[in-house]
Amino acid sequence: MTSVPTPISTNPIALRTRRQASIYEQQRRWGWIFLSPWLIGFFAFTFIPIVASLIFSFTDFTLTRPDRISFVGLNNWLKLFNDPLALNALRVTIGFALLSLPVAIALPVLLAALLNSKYLLGKPFFRLLFYLPYMVPAISGIFIWQAFLNGQTGWLNRLLRLMGISEPPNWLGNEFWIGPAMVLMGVWGVGNAMLITLATLQGVPQELYDAAKVDGADAVKAFFKITLPMISPVIFYNLILSVIGLLQYFVVPYVLTRGTGNPNGAAYFFNMHLYRTAFLFQDMGYGATMAWFIFLIAIVLTIILFATSRRWVYYAGGE
Amino acid sequence: MSRKVLFILFLAAAIALMPTLSNAQAQSRTVVTWFVGLGTGAQPAQIEAQNRAVEKFNASQNEIELKINIAASFEAAYDALATLFAAGDAPDIIGPVGFLGANSFADAWLDLQPFVEKYNYDLSQFPESLVNLYRTEEGLMGIPFAVFPSLIFYNKDLFDEAELPYPPSDFNQPYVLNGEEREWNWDTLADLAVELTVDANGLTPNDPGFDPNQIRQFGFIQQWALLRAELNTFGGHPVYDPELGKVVLPDYWREQLRWTYNGLWKRHFIPNATYEGSELLQPSAFASGNVAMARVPLWYTCCIGDLKSNWDLAVVPSYKGQYHVPTDADTFRITKASKNPDAAFKVLTYLLGEAAPELLLVYGGYPARPDLQEAATKLRQESFPSVTNWDIVPKSLAYAAAPHHEAFFPNFSKGMQRFADFRSQLYGDTGKDMDLEAEINKLEADLQAIVAEVVGR
Numbered sequence: 001m002t003s004v005p006t007p008i009s010t011n012p013i014a015l016r017t018r019r020q021a022s023i024y025e026q027q028r029r030w031g032w033i034f035l036s037p038w039l040i041g042f043f044a045f046t047f048i049p050i051v052a053s054l055i056f057s058f059t060d061f062t063l064t065r066p067d068r069i070s071f072v073g074l075n076n077w078l079k080l081f082n083d084p085l086a087l088n089a090l091r092v093t094i095g096f097a098l099l100s101l102p103v104a105i106a107l108p109v110l111l112a113a114l115l116n117s118k119y120l121l122g123k124p125f126f127r128l129l130f131y132l133p134y135m136v137p138a139i140s141g142i143f144i145w146q147a148f149l150n151g152q153t154g155w156l157n158r159l160l161r162l163m164g165i166s167e168p169p170n171w172l173g174n175e176f177w178i179g180p181a182m183v184l185m186g187v188w189g190v191g192n193a194m195l196i197t198l199a200t201l202q203g204v205p206q207e208l209y210d211a212a213k214v215d216g217a218d219a220v221k222a223f224f225k226i227t228l229p230m231i232s233p234v235i236f237y238n239l240i241l242s243v244i245g246l247l248q249y250f251v252v253p254y255v256l257t258r259g260t261g262n263p264n265g266a267a268y269f270f271n272m273h274l275y276r277t278a279f280l281f282q283d284m285g286y287g288a289t290m291a292w293f294i295f296l297i298a299i300v301l302t303i304i305l306f307a308t309s310r311r312w313v314y315y316a317g318g319e
Numbered sequence: 320m321s322r323k324v325l326f327i328l329f330l331a332a333a334i335a336l337m338p339t340l341s342n343a344q345a346q347s348r349t350v351v352t353w354f355v356g357l358g359t360g361a362q363p364a365q366i367e368a369q370n371r372a373v374e375k376f377n378a379s380q381n382e383i384e385l386k387i388n389i390a391a392s393f394e395a396a397y398d399a400l401a402t403l404f405a406a407g408d409a410p411d412i413i414g415p416v417g418f419l420g421a422n423s424f425a426d427a428w429l430d431l432q433p434f435v436e437k438y439n440y441d442l443s444q445f446p447e448s449l450v451n452l453y454r455t456e457e458g459l460m461g462i463p464f465a466v467f468p469s470l471i472f473y474n475k476d477l478f479d480e481a482e483l484p485y486p487p488s489d490f491n492q493p494y495v496l497n498g499e500e501r502e503w504n505w506d507t508l509a510d511l512a513v514e515l516t517v518d519a520n521g522l523t524p525n526d527p528g529f530d531p532n533q534i535r536q537f538g539f540i541q542q543w544a545l546l547r548a549e550l551n552t553f554g555g556h557p558v559y560d561p562e563l564g565k566v567v568l569p570d571y572w573r574e575q576l577r578w579t580y581n582g583l584w585k586r587h588f589i590p591n592a593t594y595e596g597s598e599l600l601q602p603s604a605f606a607s608g609n610v611a612m613a614r615v616p617l618w619y620t621c622c623i624g625d626l627k628s629n630w631d632l633a634v635v636p637s638y639k640g641q642y643h644v645p646t647d648a649d650t651f652r653i654t655k656a657s658k659n660p661d662a663a664f665k666v667l668t669y670l671l672g673e674a675a676p677e678l679l680l681v682y683g684g685y686p687a688r689p690d691l692q693e694a695a696t697k698l699r700q701e702s703f704p705s706v707t708n709w710d711i712v713p714k715s716l717a718y719a720a721a722p723h724h725e726a727f728f729p730n731f732s733k734g735m736q737r738f739a740d741f742r743s744q745l746y747g748d749t750g751k752d753m754d755l756e757a758e759i760n761k762l763e764a765d766l767q768a769i770v771a772e773v774v775g776r
Contacts, residue, residue: 063401063402066404150597152599173593173748173749258743262743262744279398281732281733
């Protein structure tokens with residue numbers, strides 16, 4: 001038997017396929033190279049710390065004496081449910097969320113509707129005016145508000161006194177008023193949500209309104225029956241971000257109360273307790289447990305919101 | 320194309336290696352790292368002076384390479400240092416740092432006594448009372464560097480306006496109030512402060528019709544104070560007594576809290592938190608020119624430049640015939656984790672010795688070494704011509720309240736936070752209606768629980 005040499009393929013289709021495969025291979029390689037800075041950063045600074053923090057939550061790890069780390073099982077988790085400060089901090093966080101969430105959701109919609117109105121003159125000016133505070137760095141903004149809300153010399157109370165209210169509230173010194181004061185401060189942050197809502201509002205087809213008008217709908221009815229359903233995906237988006245943002249709420253109360261959470265613990269949010277525990281008291285094990293606890297709450301709330309969204313969020317192009 | 324990829328990777332590796340190669344020579348020396356930020360040291364002028372001190376040291380010998388690591392800010396320093404410890408990359412020397420900063424990293428410090436003996440370091444150049452501040456059961460945890468006794472800063476112009484005599488410029492001097500010669504104690508200060516407190520209608524708290532919601536000038540403030548420092552003005556006491564196994568708040572601390580409560584909410588000569596945050600008392604209470612007297616450590620000269628009035632210094636009042644002066648103290652410490660403690664000790668002696676005059680100057684510290692004190696006083700005299708009583712500063716050191724108001728107790732950071740929360744409650748609006756005795760008992764019980772979390776674990 002004589003062996004027949006395998007002929008080199010001269011088939012143009014096979015050649016093209018091989019060349020294309022080579023190009024794909026190169027593109028894939030370059031794709032990974034371009035992605036690698038982000039991937040390395042993600043693994044080094046996000047994924048690995050997340051996994052490490054989960055492991056820490058079952059240990060008594062402290063930053064200054066890492067050599068003394070030992071496994072404590074579920075002790076940190078049991079401690080969390082018996083820690084009155086943690087439970088109070090959670091109560092403060094949830095209470096503030098209930099107070100702040102309606103404002104954070106409704107105000108951008110109202111402002112966007114206002115800015116979208118054909119009767120409003122100087123729209124670009126108002127758009128700028130409402131968006132501008134969002135650009136102010138958080139810490140500077142807090143200091144400005146701190147001066148504005150001071151019970152003695154703050155402009156708000158001066159104004160209230162001029163209006164005849166002789167004893168206006170001590171916004172930052174009273175446990176009842178500090179919550180509304182922080183909601184008021186949060187109003188400065190609605191610029192971004194307002195702008196996204198406005199962009200969506202401007203995309204609602206005019207024909208829908210024209211048809212509603214022909215059917216005899218007034219402006220209020222058109223708003224609830226057309227505008228709201230059409231912008232519901234953006235409201236849903238803002239809602240998800242607001243819920244997560246509220247569970248991460250830290251900078252404002254921390255700076256405002258100089259880390260104390262007072263008056264009477266009314267501004268002692270869960271993340272302040274977490275920060276104190278992990279970084280001031282250096283109890284990283286228990287701090288990691290708290291971080292995971294608030295993360296789990298965020299996950300559960302997000303799942304619930306997504307589940308309910310099928311009932312009230314309308315996607316014009318389908319889901 | 321794959322060759323190009325290899326070339327890029329090679330280039331990146333070469334760039335990454337460059338600093339290592341350039342540092343190769345420096346690595347042949349023993350490297351000592353100096354971490355700055357737990358106390359002062361992060362201001363531009365201080366950074367320059369510290370860098371100069373490092374350069375001078377490195378140029379002066381060939382055995383040690385001193386490297387400095389300055390935290391971005393005081394606020395960031397704790398986290399940065401904790402991270403360095405956790406990463407097993409602890410610095411050799413940390414400072415300047417006070418007791419508060421040091422105790423936040425308790426168990427991290429090296430006993431210096433063996434090195435003092437090994438290198439015959441002369442501790443007698445420092446007052447013994449200051450050296451003893453650093454002696455603990457574990458040994459000698461530091462060597463004195465800068466001290467800041469508490470003083471009464473007073474606004475001469477406000478006293479002149481009220482036609483009241485200035486407070487005493489020396490210990491054991493009386494004060495004449497309304498023609499009556501009285502011991503200069505905290506009760507006298509309170510009565511004097513009431514006379515210096517004025518509302519929008521020019522009335523003092525002693526006058527009928529005084530409006531506590533419209534105060535325009537206050538008599539006294541414990542400025543930027545830790546609660547334990549305020550308590551120590553009536554006498555020092557350990558928070559936790561290991562022999563009794565208990566946290567005890569002594570009666571004189573309870574009395575100090577009653578004194579403060581009355582000053583805040585009944586006699587209105589101390590500004591509450593709302594007033595302190597108001598425009599009236601900016602940029603800081605005493606520097607605003609609207610507070611007649613402030614008990615604050617000497618380091619406050621750092622921040623008094625905005626005060627347009629003439630001011631001077633007086634002695635801290637006595638309590639039951641005894642003076643108790645809360646005194647802050649900063650120094651440099653060597654960490655237990657230092658891989659080169661001998662080299663670190665050499666650097667430490669340099670910082671406390673040759674480099675000390677310039678560093679003390681930029682830190683605003685009063686020298687613990689008596690031979691440097693005269694120059695420090697002269698410098699302050701030039702900066703603050705209205706002040707005549709500088710001699711109170713060294714005299715006050717003899718009355719330093721002990722134990723120190725930042726002295727360690729088990730679960731220190733958590734316990735100190737509880738003290739801070741109590742102060743915030745007392746000075747905030749919540750203080751007005753608080754049941755003081757019940758809250759003091761609660762503070763004691765909470766501190767007991769906090770200590771118990773770690774004692775015997």
